[in-house]
Amino acid sequence: MLDGTHRTQTRTRIGLSDADSALERSRTREVGETWEEKNASGDVIAIWEQRKGYRVRKGVNHKVVEEIRAFLNEYPNCYDDCRTKKKGKLDERFRMKFGRCADCQARYETKLKLSGGWEEYEREQMKANADAFFEQADREIALVYESLTSSSIDYANSNGTMDSWSADPEMAERMLREYKGYKEIAYERINNYKTQKQD
Numbered sequence: 001m002l003d004g005t006h007r008t009q010t011r012t013r014i015g016l017s018d019a020d021s022a023l024e025r026s027r028t029r030e031v032g033e034t035w036e037e038k039n040a041s042g043d044v045i046a047i048w049e050q051r052k053g054y055r056v057r058k059g060v061n062h063k064v065v066e067e068i069r070a071f072l073n074e075y076p077n078c079y080d081d082c083r084t085k086k087k088g089k090l091d092e093r094f095r096m097k098f099g100r101c102a103d104c105q106a107r108y109e110t111k112l113k114l115s116g117g118w119e120e121y122e123r124e125q126m127k128a129n130a131d132a133f134f135e136q137a138d139r140e141i142a143l144v145y146e147s148l149t150s151s152s153i154d155y156a157n158s159n160g161t162m163d164s165w166s167a168d169p170e171m172a173e174r175m176l177r178e179y180k181g182y183k184e185i186a187y188e189r190i191n192n193y194k195t196q197k198q199d
Contacts, residue, residue, distance in 0.1 A: 148172035
């Protein structure tokens with residue numbers, strides 16, 4: 001009690017200033033009306049909006065969040081005369097990959113086929129897919145290689161017993177060598193894709 005930290009000394013008391021904030025909260029608002037909620041020091045802590053039958057509390061930076069959300073949902077690479085009004089799930093998938101709706105992507109690819117740039121575009125897409133696949137596969141192969149070259153590997157069986165297997169560096173090296181060989185073959189086939197199609 002001498003320090004001034006006892007619960008009876010630090011308890012919140014309701015006075016006339018609290019009555020003003022309670023009156024402000026219970027005030028009847030018009031639909032669409034917005035107002036700010038401030039803390040004791042006068043800083044804005046929330047923005048409220050009256051809707052039909054309920055109120056919505058928004059953060060102080062809600063406009064920035066809404067702008068970011070709108071930017072992420074844009075279709076920046078769609079053609080100016082895009083006729084797709086309601087975007088569906090397929091359009092969302094194309095937006096994430098190409099920045100276009102499905103119709104504009106089909107138009108883009110048709111123009112590439114007519115202009116003769118389709119083979120290069122096709123090869124670039126296959127290479128991007130292979131890059132993404134092998135990026136994940138490289139991490140997984142590294143984990144398997146590390147576990148095969150460690151001194152011993154302990155596995156828990158379904159009945160609760162433990163098995164201890166000794167490391168096999170020779171098998172790890174063979175696995176890594178084969179993986180690298182398959183990776184080289186895949187990239188070689190992608191790079192030679194145009195000539196393979198013509199043969």
